[in-house]
Amino acid sequence: MALLQLSEPGQSVAPHQHRLAVGIDLGTTNSLVAVVRSGKAVTLPDEDGEHLLPSVVRYLENGIEVGRRAREMAAQDPLNTIISVKRLIGRGLADIKSLGNKLPYRFQEGNAAVPRIQTVRGEVSSIEVSSEILKSLVRRAEHSLGGELEGIVITVPAYFDDAQRQATKDAATIAGLKVLRLLNEPTAAAVAYGLDTGSDGVHAIYDLGGGTFDISILRLNKGVFEVLSTGGDSALGGDDLDHAVAEWIMAQAGIDRDADHSILRQLMQVACKAKEALTAAHSTAITVALVDGTTWQGELSRAQFETLIEPLIRKTLAPCRRALRDAGLTPEQIKDVVMVGGSTRVPRVRELVGEFFRTDPLVDIDPDRVVAIGAAIQADVLVGNKSDHEMLLLDVNPLSLGIETMGGLVEKIIPRNTTIPVARAQEFTTFKDGQTAMAVHVLQGERELVADNRSLARFELRGIPPMVAGAARIRVTFSVDADGLLSVEAQEQSSGVKASVEVKPSYGLTDGEIESMLRESIDHAKEDMEARLLRERQVEAERVIEALTAALHADGDELLDAKERNGIESALRTLAEITREGDQAAIKAAVEALEKSCEFYVERRMNASVRKAMSGHRIDDFE
Amino acid sequence: MTITITEAAATHVRNYLENRGSGLGIRLGVRTSGCSGMAYVLEFADESEADDQIFEQHGVKVLVDPKSLLYLDGTELDYTREGLNEGFKFNNPNVKDSCGCGESFNV
Secondary structure (H helix, E strand, C coil), X not given: XXXXXXXXXXXXXXXXXXXXXXXXXXXXXXXXXXXXXXXXXXECCCCCCCCCEECEXXXXXXXXXXXXXXXXXXXCCCCCEEECHHHXXXXXXXXXXXXXXXXXXXXXXXXXXXXXXXXXXXXXXXXXHHHHHHHHHHHHHHHHHCCXXXXXXXXXCCCCCHHHHHHHHHHHHHCCCCEEEEEEHHHHHHHHCCHHHCCCEEEEXXXXXXXXXXXXXXXXXXXXXXXXXXXXXXXXXXXXXXXXXXXXXHHXXXXXXXXXXXXXXXXXXXXXXXXXXXXXXXXXXXXXECCCCCEEEEEEEHHHHHHHHHXXXXXXXXXXXXXXXXXXCCHHHXXXXXXXXXXXXXXXXXXXXXXXXXXXXXXXCXXXXXXXHHHHHHHHHHCCCCCCCXXXXXXXXXXXXXXXXXXXXXXXXXXXXXXXXXXXXXXXXXXXXXXXXXXXXXXXXXXXXXXXXXXXXXXXXXXXXXXXXXXXXXXXXXXXXXXXXXXXXXXECCCCCEEEEECCCCCCCCCCHHHHHHHHHHHCHHXXXXXXXXXXXXXXXXXXXXXXXXXXXXXXXXXXXXXXXXXXXXXXXXXHHHHHHCCHHHHHHHHHHXXXXXXXXXXXXXXXXXXXXXXXXXXXXXX | CCCEECHHHHHHHHHHHXXXXXXXXXEEEEEECCCCCEEEEEEEECCCCCXXXXXXXXXXXXXXXXXXXXXXXCCXXXXXXECXXXXXXXXXXXXXXXXXXXXXXXX
């Protein structure tokens, strides 16, 4: 039976009301699960005492394997063994193809929205593969904790876009798990070190994993972490360090580059062991079995090792420099540097990073586990186990969100760097008389014109009661939840008709595209503004033409003689022509000219409508 | 009618009571709820009720109300470690079946 804990009088928890919550680091190479027990966050091991679960899923005809066994079979059964699925999640087929031809999987063509991989167990999507990894970790957690989980916190890279975040959430839903929230990996690392409870300041999170490098600059402001900038190299990691050592051994031992596959694999393992040994030792012995049955023995000193890997580590400093520049900061302004990822155990990495940021990096928490530990701390708080602490971690949305307005312009509803969760509403109106439907086009980005932004969703609000142009009031509400996911609702205020959409974009942005979107908006700021002005003038001109044409149609014959009418009509044509030409100053002048030449007509219309309204009433009625 | 408490459980209870700084002992009970009929109550006790039965063993007072005692007669309260999890365990001879997790039970 389940084990119980003592409660205060009258406070016994009902069965199944335990508030168990874990943090999950869903990594490219390895994944981890952590929990807070007795006030301390720890990662949970499996039956064999292993904390890291290789993020590898193998599909067999009669089952699914996750973790080490699957990884061991990756070479023999590459088509059914999915590795590094994190690189695929939330991506369309086009995005995946742009990742290069390195992926051995057979993708099902034709369904571009969610690419499916063909395996012996049928087609699977990247979401389903991720969900198997989550299930495996949650099984482990429920086994260790003796109860069902209330919810989980999953970490994602800071650069993940809405599509990748939604796909990660979907993976949890498929696994039957409640996601308390998604947490940015660098934020989780900062939380693990308790930086969120410290004083305000800017922190750098240096994450050198097995195959990827990420640098994130975070600013803590009144308990809120804001991602100032991110950068990295998606093809640089600990594996490359191993490679450098392996090449050195090949040169020393006289092994051919096109040697047998098994020799090369053995070399990589030997190199990895040597690298790990040199974290503590000053030199290490290396033994390699050669094809001819003999063995080669050598010695690698830490100094030699450092010479070998120096260029690779220096390669990580360029993204650091760029990230700082994007954030508009100098290395001296960084308060703390948090080290994440197994490769940051290498002493030379710590030295160079320390030199670069001019501060000793934080290394006390196991760099493989620090993200999961931060996630567990967050999960514990979110599930209500620490109500007196009132720690609520907030994030910001990385790009502005808005809708398309007349003329292909973007009206921003939630500006970038707004703290989330957030809800903002704005009122819009109709453009034409009797307009009964409105298209809502949801956009993401910083540019002024629709064409330069990223389209997230489109939907239509129908059933608007017919009214004159500009009379309808349509309230458009944008809400972004704590995970950065967006829902948009449009409601016509008099009738209450509404329509809404939840944004699950069909494909994602590539790494660093957020950065380039931001940069473009700055580079094009002036021309964007001019384009915006022009479109606004054009829309205004079109509105005037539209209104005047409608008026002429309604009462032009009654109120105007032929000459007057011809004059107005020719002025209308002139304005239409100038509008098409695209000189915003000329359009402005022409609109003003037209309005002036129509003043008498507008006056007559007013008088006519006042007469109409007053006829049949005594003067007393209007007092 | 009897309830027993193991030495291990008593040691933990004494520690918790000391840590808490007050309390008469602990209260064991059952109440109806949960997915399979009944659930255990395990709480600190600050005062005893008139018709409570009190069992004392290894320096720990265990209070049980008469209605609960019907379902708890013969129960041994133990403290145990299962894998990474540790906590109190009711060894109750009256239980006929329990839900999968054992948090609630039927007699």
